[in-house]
Amino acid sequence: MKDDVILSVKDLVIKFNLRGRILTAIREVSLDIFRGESLAIVGESGSGKSVLVKSFIGLLDENGWIDSGKIIYKGTDISQYKSEQDWLKIRGREIAMVFQEPMTSLNPLKTIGSQIKETVILHSRLRSKAAKRKSIELLEDVGISQAEKRFTQYPHEFSGGMRQRVVIAIAIACNPSILICDEPTTALDVTIQAQILDLLKYLKVKYNLTIIFITHDLGVVANIADRVAVMYAGDIVEIGKSEEIFYNSQHPYTWALLSSLPQFAEKGKFLYSIDGMPTNLFNDIEGDAFAPRNKNALKIDYVIRPPYFSISPTHKARTWLLDKRAPKVHPPNSIKELHKNWRGNH
Amino acid sequence: MKKESLLEVKNIKVEFGTNRKNKIVAVDGVSFKILKGESFGLVGESGSGKSTIGRAIIRIYDLADGVILYKGQRISGKISKSLDIDITKKIQMIFQDPIASLNERAKIGYIVSEGLYNTKYYISDEDRKEKVIKALLDVGLFPEFASRFPHEFSGGQRQRIGIARALIMEPELVIADEPVSALDVSVRAQVLNLLLELQDKLGLTYLFISHDLSVVRYITDRVAVIYKGKILELAKTEELFEKPLHPYTRALLSAIPVPDPRREKNKKIEIYNPSCHDYSIDKAEWVEVGSGHFVLANKKEIKEYRRILFS
Known part of the structure; x- marks a missing residue:
């Protein structure tokens, strides 16, 4: 079951042209996504998490391109797709996306119903009455009560949480296999956020979805993810099962990310914070991109890019610290506390 | 030792809308005290009225009812011009969005000194420049930044500029409205550390408005929970989270x-x-x-x- 790879990214490089300067946003990323899992991609702004998933549905900005590498979806290399027609076979039908802002992803001039129906008609053989029936079903599925009445209302008559439900309904309208959620709960209040996360878990089972979840909120990750990929400077620096990342993290950047959370800080004491500036992706990066900000960086970190070291069959990290010859480096105290929860090989 | 109260909000009510038909009561009978030197948190969901309270305190919004006292002196409603200037200096605000809250066409030096210009709180241009340098250094920025424009800075640096703009007035009370909500995890940690450091160094009092409960738990001493314009519960932060x-x-x-x-x-x-x-x-x-x-x-x-x- 676990071997059932639905989407496979191989040595993907994505570049952008910004006023004549070339920026490498994704640096040789390889990633297997398994059918039916929920994978969270975490990282700070500019780490490339949104760019990576946008390349799965051909939504890179016009100045960006896939420079090399493959994206294999159900046996086809979709990174070769050029025309909009090609992408329409994938986008929505196979891989759908929910964006962050529920306010801007709906058209304020059209009724909720017509916006869902539009998608249903575009992607299926259903017509008018049947399409309407299907749309109302979808609204009920995402937990909107009095769906028939709500069908004729406009976006401004919906609250933020309700709008996000509608956006999710549109995304699942054509039974996609993969649902990408790009910070879907960031703009919402905590109580609403919890409801949306529950909804996604329910839909995942009902519609047999594979979910890719992009967020910088590690609390949300803990809630929803089976596996977590940590991105830094256009690269996946650590990936593993959720428990492996939270309770047995190995990469210094993952440590830094977790330690800077106020939840793990002692009151009145300073929060752990990462020194220095994020890596400049216009430059060629030699060695480990995180090295200049890592107090425990080794000499080799500045010279050779670390390979992945396996910690378990499901857990690997790109850091020289895991090399046999590396000196023993202890994680910060807050991480040690977290590691106490680790039960090891299970 | 009992700390004295710096700001007291008594039974305030803020309404929007002119006629009776579409009147909205955003804040309804809210009372609390902020003690000198503490961090007081105001948490609630969007639309609960937490930002409205902050804005009522710095007198952007008028009160429909109730009174706000600063060191025992009334600062709401009609007040004398000298008290008005004095309060403008003493109570400063930091905003959520570090991109929208800075004037894109003005240099950092101007943005940071705008409060000084408005209240004429400087002796000479030399004095003003010195104050700008000190404020920038206080928030961990270089003095050279004064001649640059906001677009040259990252989100975290912009938020520091926003803080420098408040500090230059030598305030006693700083109202921070979601100051770290728009920032990344590691930058958020830096800005929170800066706020703690400044409180220590300058003896500031904070009113911290946020929907992010983990940040509120970390930074505040006491916290009030607001729902639909009313405060439902107020306690020491740890006690509120525990019980x-x-x-x-x-x-x-x-x-x-x-x-x-x-x-x-x-x-x-x-x-x-x-x-x-x-x-x-x-x-x-x-x-x-x-x-x-x-x-x-x-x-x-x-x-x-x-x-x-x-x-």
Whole structure:
């Protein structure tokens, strides 16, 4: 079951042209996504998490391109797709996306119903009455009560949480296999956020979805993810099962990310914070991109890019610290506390 | 030692809309005190009125009712010009969005000194420049930045500029409205550290408005929970998080995502239903149920809350 790879990214490089300067946003990323899992991609702004998933549905900005590498979806290399027609076979039908802002992803001039129906008609053989029936079903599925009445209302008559439900309904309208959620709960209040996360878990089972979840909120990750990929400077620096990342993290950047959370800080004491500036992706990066900000960086970190070291069959990290010859480096105290929860090989 | 109160908000009410038909009561009978040197948190969901309270204190919004006292002196309603200038200096604000809150066409030096210009709080241009340099250094920026424009800076640096702009007035009370909500995790940690450091160094008092409960727990000493324009519960921060009494507070705290997969996957979320209160005969009052722990409740509920608090 676990071997059932639905989407496979191989040595993907994505570049952008910004006023004549070339920026490498994704640096040789390889990633297997398994059918039916929920994978969270975490990282700070500019780490490339949104760019990576946008390349799965051909939504890179016009100045960006896939420079090399493959994206294999159900046996086809979709990174070769050029025309909009090609992408329409994938986008929505196979891989759908929910964006962050529920306010801007709906058209304020059209009724909720017509916006869902539009998608249903575009992607299926259903017509008018049947399409309407299907749309109302979808609204009920995402937990909107009095769906028939709500069908004729406009976006401004919906609250933020309700709008996000509608956006999710549109995304699942054509039974996609993969649902990408790009910070879907960031703009919402905590109580609403919890409801949306529950909804996604329910839909995942009902519609047999594979979910890719992009967020910088590690609390949300803990809630929803089976596996977590940590991105830094256009690269996946650590990936593993959720428990492996939270309770047995190995990469210094993952440590830094977790330690800077106020939840793990002692009151009145300073929060752990990462020194220095994020890596400049216009430059060629030699060695480990995180090295200049890592107090425990080794000499080799500045010279050779670390390979992945396996910690378990499901857990690997790109850091020289895991090399046999590396000196023993202890994680910060807050991480040690977290590691106490680790039960090891299970 | 009992700390003196710096700011006192008494029974304030803020309304929007002119006529009776579309009048909205955004803040309804809110009272609290902020003690000198503490960090006081105001948490609630969007539309609860938390930002409106902050804006009423710096007198962007007029009060429909109630009074705001600063060091015992009334600062709401009509006040003298000299008091007005004085209060403008003493109470400063930091905003949420570091991109929208800085004038794109002005240099940092101007943005930071705008408050000085408005209140003529400088002797000569030399003096003004010196103050700008000091404010920039205080927030960990270089003095050279004064001649640059906002677009040259990252989100975290912009937020520092926003803080420098408030500090240059040498305020006593700083109202921080979601100051770190738009920032990344690691930058958020830097800005929170800066706020703590400045409080220590300059003896600032903070009113910290946020919907991010984990940040509020980390930074504040006391916290008030606001829902639909009313404060439902107020207590020392740790006590509120350990022993939340009001069902809304409990629901809100239960919904915070915890960065711990085992706990997060097994947690139970409570849902608040306002109709669980029966205030038809036994009316709700603002009562101190434990030392410094206030809650809005009727007699029957108070009994129950006291039982929970002292068990």
